[in-house]
Every structure is written in structure tokens, then in C-alpha cells.
Amino acid sequence: MKVLFISLGCDKNLVDSEFMLGKLTKHQYTVTDDETEADVIVINTCCFIHDAKEESIQSVLEMARYRTEGSCKALIVCGCLAQRYQDEILTEIPEVDAVLGTNSTERIIEAIEKVLQGEKYQAYDPLQGIESREAGRNVSTGGHYAHLKIAEGCDKHCTYCIIPSIRGEYRSVPMEELIAQTRELAAGGVKELILVAQETTMYGVDLYGKKSLHLLLNELNQIPGLYWIRLMYCYPEEIYDELIAAIRDNDKVCHYIDMPIQHINSDILRRMGRRTDRQMLIDKINALRDAIPDIALRTTLICGFPGETEEQHEELMQFVNDTEFDRLGAFTYSPEENTPAAEFPDQIDEEIKEEWQADVMELQEEVIMDKNEDMIGRELYVMIEGKVADENAYIGRSYRDAPDIDGYVFVNTDQELMSGDFAKVKIIGAYEYDLIGELV
Numbered sequence: 001m002k003v004l005f006i007s008l009g010c011d012k013n014l015v016d017s018e019f020m021l022g023k024l025t026k027h028q029y030t031v032t033d034d035e036t037e038a039d040v041i042v043i044n045t046c047c048f049i050h051d052a053k054e055e056s057i058q059s060v061l062e063m064a065r066y067r068t069e070g071s072c073k074a075l076i077v078c079g080c081l082a083q084r085y086q087d088e089i090l091t092e093i094p095e096v097d098a099v100l101g102t103n104s105t106e107r108i109i110e111a112i113e114k115v116l117q118g119e120k121y122q123a124y125d126p127l128q129g130i131e132s133r134e135a136g137r138n139v140s141t142g143g144h145y146a147h148l149k150i151a152e153g154c155d156k157h158c159t160y161c162i163i164p165s166i167r168g169e170y171r172s173v174p175m176e177e178l179i180a181q182t183r184e185l186a187a188g189g190v191k192e193l194i195l196v197a198q199e200t201t202m203y204g205v206d207l208y209g210k211k212s213l214h215l216l217l218n219e220l221n222q223i224p225g226l227y228w229i230r231l232m233y234c235y236p237e238e239i240y241d242e243l244i245a246a247i248r249d250n251d252k253v254c255h256y257i258d259m260p261i262q263h264i265n266s267d268i269l270r271r272m273g274r275r276t277d278r279q280m281l282i283d284k285i286n287a288l289r290d291a292i293p294d295i296a297l298r299t300t301l302i303c304g305f306p307g308e309t310e311e312q313h314e315e316l317m318q319f320v321n322d323t324e325f326d327r328l329g330a331f332t333y334s335p336e337e338n339t340p341a342a343e344f345p346d347q348i349d350e351e352i353k354e355e356w357q358a359d360v361m362e363l364q365e366e367v368i369m370d371k372n373e374d375m376i377g378r379e380l381y382v383m384i385e386g387k388v389a390d391e392n393a394y395i396g397r398s399y400r401d402a403p404d405i406d407g408y409v410f411v412n413t414d415q416e417l418m419s420g421d422f423a424k425v426k427i428i429g430a431y432e433y434d435l436i437g438e439l440v
Contacts, residue, residue: 001028002032003024003038003039003041003042004033004035004038004040004042005020005044006041006059007140008044008045008055008056008059008079009048011196011232012149012196013046013080015148015149015196016078016079018137019136020042020078020105020108021137021138022136022137023109024108025138026136036070038066038070038072039072039073039074041067041072041075042108043056043075043077043078044078045079045080046080046081047084047085048161049331049334050334053081056079060081063075064096065095067097073115074097074116075096075098076096076098076100076112077098078101078105080102080166082099082100083101083102083167086101090120097120098115098121099123100123101124102166102168103125103129104123104125104131105131126168127168127169128171130173130174133177139188141403143188143189143190143419143420144189144191144419145190145403146192147195148181148182148194149173149197150172150173150195150196150197150213151171151172151173151200151202152198153167153171154169155202156273157273158272159271159272159339159340159341160273160302160305160333162337163198167198170202172202172207175207175212175215179220182220182223182226186224186226187225189225189420191225191383191420192227192383193230194232194402195229196232199233201233201238201239201240201243204216211238211242213243214240214243217243217250217253218246218250221251221252227252227383229252229254230253231247231256232258233260234259235259235260236261236280237274237275237276237280237284239284239287239288244291245291255292255296255399256402257295257296257297258298259284259299260299261276261281261299261301262300262301262302263302263312264278264315265278265312266278267312268305268312271305271306285297285323296327296399298325300328300330301320301328301330302330302332302333303316303353303356303357304348304356306333306348307345307346308348313356313359317359320364321367326400327368327402327405327406327407330357330361330364332357365432365433372432372433372434375430375435376429378427379425379427380400381399382411382422382423382424382425383396383398383422385408385419392414393411394413395408395410396408396409396410397409398425407433407435408435409436409437410436411425411439412428412437412438415439423439424439424440425439
């Protein structure tokens with residue numbers, strides 16, 4: 001049978017999708033990208049913010065018509081939207097045959113078999129523990145890089161975030177399982193491993209009684225075949241000295257860290273339920289840069305949180321200007337039902353939120369342009385992602401660039417390169433977010 005798989009939302013969701021795909025292909029399902037010929041359609045959904053929820057609902061509605069008009073015999077909805085709206089989906093969209101919660105994706109085969117027997121199917125396993133992963137995973141990112149989900153859930157309970165109620169409490173994946181997954185990925189040609197979780201920095205506390213991300217990095221660094229190990233979603237208050245040392249001292253660990261701070265004003269941070277303040281954030285940034293001078297710092301910010309004032313927005317702007325993050329994304333605040341912040345007074349008009357978000361991104365564009373111009377003359381190793389059509393040039397990424405969210409390095413050369421190759425490149429030019437280089 002042919003299965004169409006749609007994976008929405010974050011890279012943590014993508015890992016779940018890839019394991020489900022691996023399970024399906026192991027059971028003799030054939031993957032297709034044509035919805036008109038699919039016997040089974042699986043949608044792994046997201047509902048982190050309003051726009052993500054709307055995208056997920058729209059995707060389900062679009063695929064529903066193939067259940068009634070096409071060859072589709074089973075329409076399966078799983079992931080965050082399925083967990084959050086357990087009964088509404090089957091009631092409001094009768095074309096949906098099965099719904100799997102966030103901790104039930106290992107039941108994908110059982111769900112399809114039940115549906116093909118004429119039954120509706122629902123599975124919502126308790127949001128405790130970690131799903132046991134059968135060996136085998138269909139990496140969908142091109143083969144030369146992959147994500148490693150090291151934990152599930154979150155214990156932070158930020159006032160704007162619905163994730164703890166959808167994904168459950170923080171649960172680390174045992175280290176031996178992560179090492180085995182990584183060995184399998186590296187043997188399959190993966191050269192860059194991107195560590196992800198709702199929060200990577202708390203890895204191991206529940207299993208080993210202490211933060212153990214640095215120990216995991218030490219182990220992964222020894223696996224043959226890997227060239228880069230990249231860290232995402234490191235909460236600033238949880239970054240610790242041994243972790244900084246592990247980033248600095250392990251040769252495969254990129255001098256790169258994604259550290260979402262969300263704001264700099266201490267009062268807003270308190271009302272967000274964040275466990276930092278202005279001075280703590282400044283101290284953490286200084287500690288990282290002092291220990292690892294060439295580290296690339298990425299962060300995310302929320303603009304227009306309830307009660308934010310013009311003065312607090314200007315404080316954030318000044319901080320962005322002074323700190324000069326290497327990578328930065330700014331997003332407008334999205335009020336999510338059943339979160340405390342959605343009920344806060346002094347909600348900000350959407351127009352003002354969008355104006356403030358545009359302010360931050362325009363300023364960051366100036367910051368990154370200056371930083372990119374400072375890169376001219378430097379030599380960097382670049383992972384090749386593909387070729388520029390009709391030109392003697394390739395698209396690549398340096399250690400400073402995570403896939404899909406950061407910039408690129410365009411490499412001019414007459415030599416033939418392949419995706420996944422590493423090339424030493426001298427930077428000769430800069431755009432707002434991208435660099436131009438030539439092969440050394």
C-alpha cells in the first residue's frame with residue numbers, strides 16, 4: 001500500500017515522523033508524494049501557536065477530500081493538534097479515521113490496520129516515559145544531516161506556552177539509545193547531527209540525577225563518520241560550565257548554540273514565567289563568548305507580550321544592537337487558549353506587535369550585515385547542500401548556520417562537488433544574511 005506522509009511544525013515533530021516512516025516501510029508500505037494515489041495519508045500536526053494550528057487544520061481539511069473522493073482508505077492525524085483536541089477532530093472532521101497523541105506514534109501500524117478493518121481508532125498514551133523506538137528511521141533531510149531528539153516534554157511552564165500540557169513532563173532518552181541511534185545515522189551517511197528537544201540543557205536530570213548533556217556530547221564526539229554536532233534549544237539559565245567546556249573542547253561540536261531568551265526586560269521575563277533576568281542573560285552571553293570567542297549565538301525573541309510598553313520595546317532594541325547576536329529570529333506574541341498569558345490584561349494590538357517585530361528584524365539585518373562583512377577574508381569549512389542552477393556555484397552552510405533557519409554560503413568553483421561534501425572556502429563577499437566564498 002502507498003502512504004503519503006505530511007510532517008508539520010518543528011524538527012522534534014520531524015523526528016517522530018521519520019520513525020513512523022521507518023516503521024511503515026519496514027511493514028512493506030511504499031512512500032508516495034502524490035495524494036491522489038495514496039492509500040493511507042498520515043498528517044503529523046503542530047499547534048504551538050495560532051498560525052501553526054491553522055496550518056495543521058487546513059492540511060487535515062485538504063487531505064479529507066481524498067478520503068471521500070480519492071483512493072485514500074485511511075486518514076490518520078497525529079502529533080500536537082491530535083493530543084490537544086482529542087475528541088473535536090473526530091467529531092468535527094468525520095473523514096478522519098484515527099487520531100494518535102504525541103506519545104502514541106509507535107501505534108501507527110495498529111491504527112492503520114484497525115481502520116482498514118472498518119474501525120475508528122484513538123490512542124492517547126500517558127505523557128510519561130519515552131516511546132520505545134524500533135530500529136530504523138527514514139531520514140527525510142537529504143541524508144547528510146539529521147536531528148537527534150534527546151528528550152521529550154518540558155517542565156518550565158512558561159506562561160505563554162501550551163507545550164507541557166501537550167508533550168508532558170521532561171523525559172530524557174537513555175544515553176545508550178541515543179548513542180545507538182547516532183551510530184546508525186552515521187553508518188547511513190549522516191555527517192551533521194543536530195541535537196533537539198523542547199529543552200536540551202536539562203538532559204539527563206531525570207535519569208542520572210544531574211545535567212548530563214556534556215557527557216552525551218563527549219560520547220557522540222567519538223562516533224566515526226560524524227563531522228559536526230550542533231546544539232539547539234539551550235535554555236540560558238541551564239547552560240553550565242561543563243557544557244561550555246564540552247562545546248569548546250570536543251572537535252566535532254560546532255561552536256554554535258541556539259539559546260532562546262524571548263526578551264531582555266526583567267519584568268517581562270518574570271511575567272513570561274522565564275527563570276532569568278536581564279543581568280543573568282548578559283552574564284551568560286559573556287561567559288560563552290569569553291570561553292569560545294568564535295561561537296555563533298542564535299536566539300529568539302517575542303514581540304508584543306501582554307503589558308509590554310514602548311520603553312520595554314526600546315530596551316530590547318538597544319540590547320539587540322549592543323549584543324550583536326550572530327543569528328536572531330523575532331516573532332509576534334500569540335495568545336494560546338488555556339495558557340495564563342492569554343488571560344493577562346493589556347493585550348497588545350496585532351498591528352503594534354507586527355510593527356515591533358519588524359523593528360527588531362530590520363535592526364538585526366543591519367547587525368548581521370556588519371558581522372558578515374567582518375567575515376570577508378576568513379576561511380571556513382562548508383558543508384555543501386546543492387548546486388546553483390546554471391552556475392558554477394554551490395550552496396553550503398558553515399558551522400555558523402543551522403539548516404532551514406540560518407543563512408548560506410555560496411561557493412564559487414569549477415570543481416564538481418556533491419551534497420554532504422565538506423569544502424574549505426575563503427569568504428570574498430557578503431549579503432544581508434548569506435556569504436559568498438571561493439574554494440580554497
